[in-house]
Amino acid sequence: MTDSDRHTRSNATLLIVILIVGSVLLTSLVTPVAAHAYLSESDPANGEHVDPLPDELTLYFSGDGVVNADITLENPDGEVVSEESEIDPDDTQIVRVPIDDAAGDDGMYTVEWEVLADDGHTTAGSFFFAVGDEPLDRDAVLEAYEEDETDETIPAIEAGAKALLLVGVVGLLGIPAVAMLAVRPAFARADAAARSSVDERIGRLLAGAAGLTLVGAVVLGLTRSTALGPLSLETISQFVETPLGEAWIVQVTLAAVLAGLVTAAARGPLVKRAVHVVVFGGALAVAGTIAWTSHSATAIDQLEGAVVDFVHLLGAGLWAGGLVVLALVVVPVVRNAESDDRADLLARTIGRFSILAFVGVTLVVASGFVLASWHVPTADGLTGTIYGLTLVAKLVLAALALGLGGLSRFVLLPRLAADQGPETADGLRPASTDGGTERSSRDRSVSTVVRSIRLEVALLVVVVVLSGVLTSAPTAAVASGDDLVESTIEYEYDDHLVELSAFPATEETAGDALVLEADEPIVFKVAFLEDGGEAVASDQPVRLLASSDDGTEFEVELEETDDGTYAVVQPLADEGRWEFRITGAPDGSYVSEWIDAEVVPADEHDHDTHADADGGGHDDHAAGHDTHAKDHADHGGPEEATAFQTLLQFGAVVTVVGGVVAITLESLRLRGGRFDRE
Known part of the structure; x- marks a missing residue:
């Protein structure tokens, strides 16, 4: 075993230990949540009769916090009698709207609200209340109910930009990791031309991933800024002053630095290993900005939600990003290698990559179960919402990709190893002596592995794109509520x-x-x-x-x-x-x-269901304001898990246990050098 091999295996073991610990932590993060910001109650309440008109209107939101709020109150004559909305600095789920002192006519008042949430998505709705004894207007009430139903529309540009960003980040995570820990050690004994071709292709692949990351980040932020108004320098300036905008600036800056670094590395004699370490670290930082503004992070505890999404991205990078390297770097180089070396190079690379793939799959599946338990609390949510249907499609494709990965690792890789024949004392394979029959068998095995890898990559790219769609849609925890x-x-x-x-x-x-x-x-x-x-x-x-x-x-x-x-x-x-x-x-x-x-x-999570059916005065309602505030605070806390959530949580635990066992066995195989000798 060479010093390079020992160093590679030492790094791989350290990475395995860190990632296994991270995957175990996932099993404790199983709090149900609802993403986006949705109105949970208000003061005055929906449908309430008050007298006199209060000095201010207070809206309480569940799910995510509010970054920007556009709320108007219209009197019975259709005139706007509200002033600028004020987000509570201590609790961004509370928005207060001062009411004009001169507005005090009896009749029905209508509230129209639209808010930009921490996760970058806008939600809107309306509700109504009455001043005095005037009855509520039936048509206005029906219209308000219609507008208040959950909008499951997915913004195409935002979803597309998020998909580009995710594909780029997954590449920037997986490409350098697999290059350092799998590809270069496997090609250490290859000729100089093969090693040079590997470096060149990896450089181009990194440049493409960095470009996608930068374009996706820029377009995503610009799209989200339009929630504050038409796209302009003023709108962008307002957006960057919000917490979401600040995270976007960090994200774009990191993406730009990474793009510049990989471009410089492709043109200059930078140390490849150092570049890969820096790119991987920068990709982790970009992934952190994505996780910090995700559904999970903004709807529950910021740190817990961000950790799970971050682990999910990291796992996807090691699995999908690594496969991209196999498909677009290793396969072309192997095809250009000597026929007798093809199976050897491919088997060595897949053998070393398999341990990273096991780590990635474990993290993706375990964190996926946790995320599903948060965002799809009931089985009906899988078929009754756009979010659920998209998630089902993602799971089916991921399962197919996982099946192909298992085929490559447990069927095709042993076949490749068997076709290689024994090594000589100098570590080289003997030349074929049967007139080409053995070479033909090896070539067929190589072709089968190549097709499997390419199909798996195609499936996983679609999976990552669907992840971008999921992050732009209201979760099933919100959208699968009772229909009116x-x-x-x-x-x-x-x-x-x-x-x-x-x-x-x-x-x-x-x-x-x-x-x-x-x-x-x-x-x-x-x-x-x-x-x-x-x-x-x-x-x-x-x-x-x-x-x-x-x-x-x-x-x-x-x-x-x-x-x-x-x-x-x-x-x-x-x-x-x-x-x-x-x-x-x-x-x-x-x-x-x-x-x-x-x-x-x-239902305490329905939009604004706290109406004063007795028609009591506003003073009576105000006396109970502290109780409403306490109820609002309780809404963000953990709830009793449904049977479906418990099943998903159990799936996360089983995945972690099975993954730890598989990773340990694969690590032992790598330490023993069996991939080199099989």
Whole structure:
């Protein structure tokens, strides 16, 4: 064993120990999260009646913190009565909006909000409240609910820029690592022309990866800055003053330095090993800036989330980035080598690379399980959201690539080693003596390995691109929330059909009862229908009488709408059983029907569900403000894991254990030099 081999194996062992420790740490980071910034509650609350109009509006966000907020409040006349939004410096999930002192008219007030989150994505929505006893407008309420639904649109330019950035960083991580620890030791005994060709190709590959990193970083930041306004020097200046913009400046600077370094290395006599060490370190720093502004980092503890994303990127670099070196550097050089040396060179390189690939796969899969447990809390999220479907596609392609890697390592590599024949005392392979049959067998084995490597690389490039799409989409933890549905109960009454509909509802019906959420402004709609389905007008006012098991009662008159139905907006304060009574006189025939309802607690993560159904004054609501703030703080804490999350977490543990065993065995094989002698 040469000193070079000993040094290489010593470095590989040290790297293995560090990465195994990192992978073990992943198993403890399993807190559920929701990325992007979404409105969780407000003061005044959605649908609340207040009197008088408060001095300021307060919005509480869950998930990520807020970098920039554009929030407007319109009075009943459509005039903007809000001042500039103020992000709380001590808690960026809280935004306060002063209200003009002169704005105090009774009626419905509408809040339109759009925020830029720490992860670089914008979210928007609206809600409403009323001043005085004025009823809420049905059309405005329905419009607000429609706008408040999660937007799963993926910005194409941002996703493309992020994909370029990730592909570049994965290359900058994997290329120098594999070059130092696998390729150069494997080619140490090759001729000078082969070694020179390896260096030249690695240099070009590094330059391409550095270029992709720089272009992706620049375009990504410019795209994100447009959340503050049209692209201009002023907008960019405002963006770089935000924490997200500061991280972007660091990212672009590092990418530019790396691009300059690899360019200089290609033109000058710089020490190759030193260049590779610096490039790898710089790539780690760029990966750190990506992880620091990721979904996971900004939605939960900054350090924990960043660590998991960083480990995921590092693993991808060692696996995918290393394979790029095999496909675009080793394979072309091997094809130009002497026929008798091809299998030997390829087997040596794959043997040394396999240990790095095992480390990379372990880190990618283990951290992937952790990330999935955070961002896809239920199995439904895999099929019911764009994020989940993209993740499934990524997992399928990664599994195929992993299968090809296993084929290369455990089937094709032993076949290559068997085709090499024994070494002579001087470490060289004997020439073929069978008239070319043995050479033909080796060439076929080499060709099979080459095809497998190239296909695996193609699959992993697509996987990395899909990762860019994932980081630009709202996670399934947010997007897979309950859909807003309309629940309808029908009764036949004499010659008419009586319908009572409620929107939003948590499900269509529970038997013969409506299922509604407490404290949520609900649009009740009553329709009297003839046999043909035509709406019939009532000769008397249509009323909705309601009473709960807790003794709460109210009676409201419904307003006739353009489509011949009757509607009113009314929240329900008490949880439990309710009874609704509908009265009217379609075609002069008196109707009185009783309908049951079940009112369930509002999901604490739904957008702004804390409405004051009693119609109490703002002073009463303000008295409970500290409680709301405490609830908001609790929303960011750990929740009880779902069964699906527990399964994913178990998968992370199994992956780490299996990976440690595989890496240890592979390390022992490398130490024993078996890849050189098989």
